[in-house]
Amino acid sequence: xxxxxxxxxxxxxFVALTAVSGCKKHQPLPPAEATAPAPAAAPTAQLTATxxxxxxxxxxxxxxxxxxxxxxxxxxxxxxPSVGVKTVLPTExxxxxxxxxGEGGSADASAHVTVNAPPAVSVxxxxxxxxxxxxxxxxxxxxDYDNYDIRPDAQAxxxxxxxxxxxxxxxxxxxxxxxxxxxxxxxxxxxxxxxxQAAKTALITAGVAADRIRVISYGKEKPFCTESTEECWQLxxxxxxxxDR
Amino acid sequence: MKAIFRVFPxxxxxxxxxxxxxxxxxxxxxxxxxxxxxxIRLAAADFKPVGSDPQTAPLKxxxxxxxxSDLSNAGIFDMVSKSLAxxxxxxxPQEIVLGQWSAVPAxxxxxxxxxxxxxxxxxxxxxxxxxxxxxxxxxxLVRQYNEAASEEMARTVAHRFAxxxxxxxxxGINGIAETKIYFVSNRTGSKEIWVMDYDGAxxxxxxxxxxxxxxxxxxxxxxxxxxxxxxxxxxAIRMYSLDLGRLVSFPTGAVxxxxxxxxxxxxGSTIAFSSARSGHPDIWVxxxxxxxxxxxxxxxxxxxxxxxxxxxxxxxxxxGRTGEPQIYVMDKDGSNVQRxxxxxxxxxPSWQPSGGMLAFAWNRKYGPGDPGGYDIYIxxxxxxxxxQATHEAGINDFPSWSPDGRHIVFQRQIGHRTQIxxxxxxxxxxxxxxxxxxxxxPNWSWK
Numbered sequence: 001x002x003x004x005x006x007x008x009x010x011x012x013x014f015v016a017l018t019a020v021s022g023c024k025k026h027q028p029l030p031p032a033e034a035t036a037p038a039p040a041a042a043p044t045a046q047l048t049a050t051x052x053x054x055x056x057x058x059x060x061x062x063x064x065x066x067x068x069x070x071x072x073x074x075x076x077x078x079x080x081p082s083v084g085v086k087t088v089l090p091t092e093x094x095x096x097x098x099x100x101x102g103e104g105g106s107a108d109a110s111a112h113v114t115v116n117a118p119p120a121v122s123v124x125x126x127x128x129x130x131x132x133x134x135x136x137x138x139x140x141x142x143x144d145y146d147n148y149d150i151r152p153d154a155q156a157x158x159x160x161x162x163x164x165x166x167x168x169x170x171x172x173x174x175x176x177x178x179x180x181x182x183x184x185x186x187x188x189x190x191x192x193x194x195x196x197q198a199a200k201t202a203l204i205t206a207g208v209a210a211d212r213i214r215v216i217s218y219g220k221e222k223p224f225c226t227e228s229t230e231e232c233w234q235l236x237x238x239x240x241x242x243x244d245r
Numbered sequence: 246m247k248a249i250f251r252v253f254p255x256x257x258x259x260x261x262x263x264x265x266x267x268x269x270x271x272x273x274x275x276x277x278x279x280x281x282x283x284x285i286r287l288a289a290a291d292f293k294p295v296g297s298d299p300q301t302a303p304l305k306x307x308x309x310x311x312x313x314s315d316l317s318n319a320g321i322f323d324m325v326s327k328s329l330a331x332x333x334x335x336x337x338p339q340e341i342v343l344g345q346w347s348a349v350p351a352x353x354x355x356x357x358x359x360x361x362x363x364x365x366x367x368x369x370x371x372x373x374x375x376x377x378x379x380x381x382x383x384x385x386l387v388r389q390y391n392e393a394a395s396e397e398m399a400r401t402v403a404h405r406f407a408x409x410x411x412x413x414x415x416x417g418i419n420g421i422a423e424t425k426i427y428f429v430s431n432r433t434g435s436k437e438i439w440v441m442d443y444d445g446a447x448x449x450x451x452x453x454x455x456x457x458x459x460x461x462x463x464x465x466x467x468x469x470x471x472x473x474x475x476x477x478x479x480x481a482i483r484m485y486s487l488d489l490g491r492l493v494s495f496p497t498g499a500v501x502x503x504x505x506x507x508x509x510x511x512x513g514s515t516i517a518f519s520s521a522r523s524g525h526p527d528i529w530v531x532x533x534x535x536x537x538x539x540x541x542x543x544x545x546x547x548x549x550x551x552x553x554x555x556x557x558x559x560x561x562x563x564x565g566r567t568g569e570p571q572i573y574v575m576d577k578d579g580s581n582v583q584r585x586x587x588x589x590x591x592x593x594p595s596w597q598p599s600g601g602m603l604a605f606a607w608n609r610k611y612g613p614g615d616p617g618g619y620d621i622y623i624x625x626x627x628x629x630x631x632x633q634a635t636h637e638a639g640i641n642d643f644p645s646w647s648p649d650g651r652h653i654v655f656q657r658q659i660g661h662r663t664q665i666x667x668x669x670x671x672x673x674x675x676x677x678x679x680x681x682x683x684x685x686x687p688n689w690s691w692k
Contacts, residue, residue, distance in 0.1 A: 146565075146568075146590075183570075183590065184593055184606065184643070185459055185460075185685070186460060186506045186592070187548055187565070187570050189473075189480065189505050189548070190519065190521075190526045190548045190565065193526050194545070197521065197524060197525065214479075215479075216479040216480070216502055216503075217480070217503060217521075218475075221436075221459075221475070226661075
C-alpha cells in the first residue's frame with residue numbers, strides 16, 4: 001500500500017510541476033498586472049425578517065447573509081457573524097438595519113417588522129407600570145438537567161422575589177415550570193410541575209401566602225429558545241413568574 | 246501465540262453470551278406478538294372488473310391496491326409480488342387456474358381473487374380465498390360485499406376482505422385494517438387531536454381548540470377520546486365524544502390544573518391519569534363518568550399510566566422517584582410496585598393487548614454499541630427480557646400496540662421534525678405514516 005501511494009504521489013507531483021513550468025513558458029504574466037493590488041471586492045448584504053407582521057410578544061427570525069465583509073453589525077443588536085440567524089422579540093414596529101463593512105467599502109440592508117398591538121384591554125394605566133415593576137423585581141430561576149432542586153443562584157433570586165411579593169401583598173402570581181426539549185412531553189410536564197412547585201414551596205417558606213400562588217407546568221410545550229444547544233436548553237429549564245389576573 | 250490461545254476461549258464464550266439471548270429473544274418476540282415463525286405464501290390477484298360503469302375502473306384500482314397493501318402489512322404473509330403473479334384476473338372459482346398460482350415463480354400456497362362491479366351507485370364485490378396447491382378443493386373463504394359506490398367504501402370493502410382473510414389464516418386473530426390511529430398534529434398551527442386510518446389514509450383533525458392538546462387515548466368502544474389540554478387554569482383531562490361531535494363533561498379532569506396522560510381500562514369503566522392536585526404528580530384513578538377520583542401512588546413524579554388490558558388489575562407507569570424516569574408496574578390499588586427498567590431514561594409504556602409485554606421508549610445510555618440511543622423496546626413482563634425494536638434512527642417515543650398485538654405505532658423525530666411511523670412488533674417493516682407538520686403521540690384504537 002505504502003509503495004503504491006508514493007509512486008502515485010511522485011507521478012502527480014511530476015504532472016503538476018510539468019504543467020506549471022509549461023504554463024510559465026507560454027504565458028508570462030505582464031509585470032504591471034502582477035504588482036498592482038487587485039481592487040477589493042465590494043461587500044454585499046441581505047437581511048430578511050420572518051414573519052414581517054406579528055402581534056406583540058411573537059418571535060421574529062432575522063436571517064442575514066453578507067459577502068466580502070470584515071465586520072457586520074445590526075443596529076440595536078451589535079456585531080454579528082457574516083452569516084446568521086437570530087430570534088428577536090420586537091415589542092413595537094421596528095426596522096432592522098444591517099451594515100457590512102469590508103475593504104471594498106460597505107453595504108447595508110434593512111428589514112421591517114410591523115408589530116400589531118395586542119387587543120386593547122381595559123386595564124388602568126397604572127397596571128402597566130405594575131407589570132413592568134413586577135418583571136423588574138421578580139426574576140426567573142433556572143434548573144439543572146432533569147432536576148428540580150433549587151440551585152444556590154436560584155435561591156438568591158427567589159429570596160429577592162419573595163421580598164418583593166411580601167412587600168406587595170395584593171399581587172397574586174402564577175409560577176410556570178418549563179423544561180428543555182429532551183425527553184417526552186408527558187414526563188416533562190411532571191418535571192415542570194415539580195419545578196414550579198419547588199419555587200412555590202420556597203416562596204411560602206419565605207412568607208408569601210400559599211393562596212397567592214398558582215403553578216402551571218408548561219413542560220417543553222412553550223420553549224423560550226428553540227435551538228438544540230446547551231445554552232438554549234439552560235434558558236428553557238426555568239420557572240417563570242407572572243402576575244395572576 | 247500462547248496469548249491468543251488464552252484469549253480465544255474467552256472470546257468464544259463472550260460470543261456465545263451475546264448471540265444466545267438474541268436467538269432466544271427472536272423466538273419469544275415472534276411467538277408473543279402473534280407474528281408466528283412461518284409466513285404463508287399468499288397471492289392476491291387483481292379483481293376482475295364487471296360491467297361498463299365508468300366508476301368501475303377507478304374503484305377497482307383503489308380496491309386492488311388497498312387489499313394488497315393490507316395483506317402485506319399484516320405481518321403474517323409472504324406476499325407474491327405483482328410482478329411474479331400471473332396476469333390473469335379470475336372472477337370466480339370456475340375461472341381460476343390454480344396451477345398458474347402454485348407454480349414457479351408465484352409459488353403461492355393461497356390465492357385471494359374475485360370480481361368487482363359498480364351498478365346503480367352500488368359497489369358489489371365477490372371475493373374468494375382458495376388453497377392454490379389442492380385443485381378441486383372447496384374455497385377456504387367466500388365473501389360478498391355490497392356498499393355505496395365511493396372511494397371510501399372501495400377502501401373499506403378491501404379492508405374487510407383483508408381482515409376476513411387474516412382472521413381465517415392468522416390463527417383466529419382479528420385483522421387491523423379497519424382500526425384507527427389517534428394522534429397530535431400541529432399542522433393547523435396549534436397542537437390538536439387528529440385521527441387517521443391504520444395505514445395513514447384519511448388524516449383529519451378532530452379538535453379545534455387553538456390551545457395545546459396532548460396524549461389522546463381512544464375509549465375501548467371507540468366512542469370517546471380522553472386527552473390533556475392546556476387552559477387558563479392549567480392542564481385538564483378533557484373528554485371528546487365522537488358520537489356527539491363535541492366535548493362532554495369530565496368533572497374531576499380539571500382539579501388542580503395539573504392533570505395529564507389519561508388511560509382507559511379495557512372495560513371502559515375507569516380512567517387512570519397523572520395529577521398533582523395534592524402537591525406532587527401522582528397516578529390517580531376515577532370512574533369514566535369523572536367521579537370517585539383517588540390517588541394510588543404516594544411519592545410524586547408519576548405519569549403515563551396504562552392498564553393491563555388483559556386483566557384490568559394492574560397499571561404500568563413512569564416514575565422519577567429515584568432520579569431519571571423508569572418504568573414500573575403495580576396493582577391497581579397501588580400495591581406490589583415493581584420496577585421494570587434497570588437504568589437510563591425509560592418513558593411512555595404501552596401494554597400489549599394480550600397482557601404479557603410492554604413497549605416503551607428507552608434511552609439506555611449504555612449497553613453494546615448503543616450509547617445515547619433513544620429507541621423503542623419491548624419487554625416480556627414476567628422475565629424482563631427485552632428486545633430493542635428501533636436502531637440508530639432518530640429519537641423514538643410513544644409506542645402504541647395495535648389490537649392484534651402484531652404492530653406498534655410510534656413517533657420518530659429526525660432533526661426538528663417528528664412523524665408517526667409503524668412497524669411489526671419485532672421491529673421489522675418500519676414505514677412512515679405522516680409527512681405534513683409535526684405529528685406525535687399516536688394511540689392505536691382497540692378495535
